[in-house]
Structures are given as C-alpha cells and as structure tokens.
Amino acid sequence: KAGVTQTPRYLIKTRGQQVTLSCSPISGHRSVSWYQQTPGQGLQFLFEYFSETQRNKGNFPGRFSGRQFSNSRSEMNVSTLELGDSALYLCATASAANTEAFFGQGTRLTVV
Amino acid sequence: TQLLEQSPQFLSIQEGENLTVYCNSSSVFSSLQWYRQEPGEGPVLLVTVVTGGEVKKLKRLTFQFGDARKDSSLHITAAQPGDTGLYLCAGVYNQGGKLIFGQGTELSVKP
Numbered sequence: 319k320a321g322v323t324q325t326p327r328y329l330i331k332t333r334g335q336q337v338t339l340s341c342s343p344i345s346g347h348r349s350v351s352w353y354q355q356t357p358g359q360g361l362q363f364l365f366e367y368f369s370e371t372q373r374n375k376g377n378f379p380g381r382f383s384g385r386q387f388s389n390s391r392s393e394m395n396v397s398t399l400e401l402g403d404s405a406l407y408l409c410a411t412a413s414a415a416n417t418e419a420f421f422g423q424g425t426r427l428t429v430v
Numbered sequence: 431t432q433l434l435e436q437s438p439q440f441l442s443i444q445e446g447e448n449l450t451v452y453c454n455s456s457s458v459f460s461s462l463q464w465y466r467q468e469p470g471e472g473p474v475l476l477v478t479v480v481t482g483g484e485v486k487k488l489k490r491l492t493f494q495f496g497d498a499r500k501d502s503s504l505h506i507t508a509a510q511p512g513d514t515g516l517y518l519c520a521g522v523y524n525q526g527g528k529l530i531f532g533q534g535t536e537l538s539v540k541p
Contacts, residue, residue, distance in 0.1 A: 322472070351528070361473075361518065361531035374528040408472050410529075418463070419529060421472030 320344065322422035324409050330428045336397040339425045341409030343390050349373075349412040350392040351419065352384060356405045367392055368414070396427075404429045433457075434521050436532030443509055444540055451504040451535045453519035460522050462502045463529065464493055467516040478522075509539045 323342040331337050343350050351374075352364040363376040367386035384394040390411075396403055406426050410419035434455045443449055453462070461480040465473035477486050479495035479502060486493045490513075492505040502519055516536050520529040 353529075353531075360533045361520075361529075363528055363530065366528055376528075410472075418475055418478055420475070421465075423470070423472050 322409060322411050322420050324407075324422035324425050326425060327423065328426045328428075330430060331399050332430055333399055333401060335399050336395060337399060337427060338393050338395045339407055339409075339427075341392045341394075341411070341422060343392070343409075343411035344420055346413060347411035347420070348390050348414050350386055350390065351410045351412075352392070352394050353408045353410065354378070354405045355408055355424070361408070364394065399429045401429050403427065434519060434530055434532040436519055436535055438535060439533060440536045440538075442538045442540065445510055446508050447539075449506050449509060449537070451517055451519075451537075452501070453503065453532050454501045455521060456500065457521065457523075458499050460499075462495055462499070463520045463522060464502070464504055465518040465520060467518060467534075473516075473518055506537075509537075511539045511541050513537060514539050 325340045341350055349368045351366040353361050354364055355361045364378055364382055365372055365384050366374040370386045381397045386392045406424045408424045409422045412419050436453050461478055463478045464476045466476055467473040477493045479493055482497045482499045484495045490507045494503045516534045518534045519532045
C-alpha cells in the first residue's frame with residue numbers, strides 16, 4: 319500500500335510569487351489535512367478537506383488556500399509569498415472511519 | 431484558543447537513562463496522539479490514547495492519558511540512540527481531521 323506522496327520535495331521561490339503544492343493520499347483515504355511546520359511555531363494546522371469540501375480551517379491568512387479533487391488528491395496554494403512562509407509543509411491523510419493521520423514527507427519551501 | 435504545552439523542549443541524555451515527556455492543556459480532548467518525527471521526514475504515529483486514565487505500552491515506551499483527558503505523558507525506559515528524534519503530542523477534537531500539536535520535544539540519546 320503506497321504511502322502519502324507530496325510533490326515537490328523542495329522548492330525555492332521569490333517573494334511575491336505564488337506556489338502550488340500537491341498531496342496524493344493513501345488509497346481509500348478521503349480526509350486530507352495540511353500543516354505548516356517551522357522551528358519557531360511548530361506544527362500548525364492550515365485546513366482539512368473531506369470529499370472535496372473544506373471541513374476545517376486554521377488561523378492563516380487568505381493567501382493560503384486549498385482544494386481537493388474527486389480522487390481525493392489535494393493541492394494547496396500560497397499566493398504573494400512572504401519570507402515568513404518558508405517552512406516545511408506537511409500533508410496528512412486519514413480514512414473516514416478514524417482520525418489517525420498518516421503524514422507525507424513534506425515539501426520544503428524556501429522563499430528568498 | 432486550543433493550546434497544548436509540551437515539555438521539555440529539548441532533552442539530551444545518555445543511553446540507558448529513563449525520561450518522561452509531558453503534554454498539558456486546559457482543554458479536554460476526545461483523544462490524544464503521540465508522533466515521532468525524524469529529520470527530513472513527516473511525523474509517524476506511535477499511539478492514540480482515548481480513555482481517561484488509559485495506559486498503553488509500545489516496547490520501552492509507555493503512554494498515559496490523564497483522567498480528565500487534558501494531559502498525557504510519554505515515558506521511555508532505558509533510552510537508546512535509535513530513540514533520537516522529535517516527539518510530538520497532538521490533541522484531537524470532535525471536529526474530524528484537525529490536530530492541535532504541542533511544540534515538540536527534541537530528544538538526543540548519546541551512546
């Protein structure tokens with residue numbers, strides 16, 4: 319059974335640009351959550367999608383958005399990048415039946 | 431605001447020593463999870479505790495959920511270098527899919 323796949327693994331962007339990150343869940347998992355991990359703030363919840371609908375949202379500005387497709391794959395987008403957006407972005411997926419999350423390896427985003 | 435305070439933030443010990451990591455909150459959780467994360471990887475789930483007072487063991491790791499379901503602890507017996515990593519606790523609320531993480535405990539076990 320394949321794990322959670324996040325692409326790309328590494329990304330370098332310039333301030334003001336926008337970026338799209340992708341997450342392919344474990345087969346059968348319909349819940350996809352996104353987290354931002356930084357040394358200062360730790361792991362912070364961005365949002366969660368379930369069956370193509372945003373079910374939960376964290377306290378991040380509107381520059382952070384996401385979507386989920388009918389095959390449960392999810393993308394998150396960050397517009398007008400700021401230096402402070404440099405972080406490891408993690409995707410976690412779960413089945414509908416429980417909340418035990420399985421994480422991908424993350425996308426390391428560096429904004430210069 | 432839902433907060434989880436995890437302590438200590440850093441722990442450096444010798445192989446064979448015991449240690450305890452604490453996770454505390456003023457909020458009640460439906461369950462609490464413990465994860466371990468290694469550099470360059472995502473967190474990996476170790477255990478989920480659901481019932482107040484519950485104790486779960488995973489080899490040399492013992493996890494406890496407080497009676498009021500507001501706090502938890504992770505105890506490692508006879509730590510080994512392979513235990514080195516970032517340990518994270520995460521509170522689960524009745525909202526599906528949303529985890530509130532503690533700041534993490536960076537554990538280093540020296541041979």
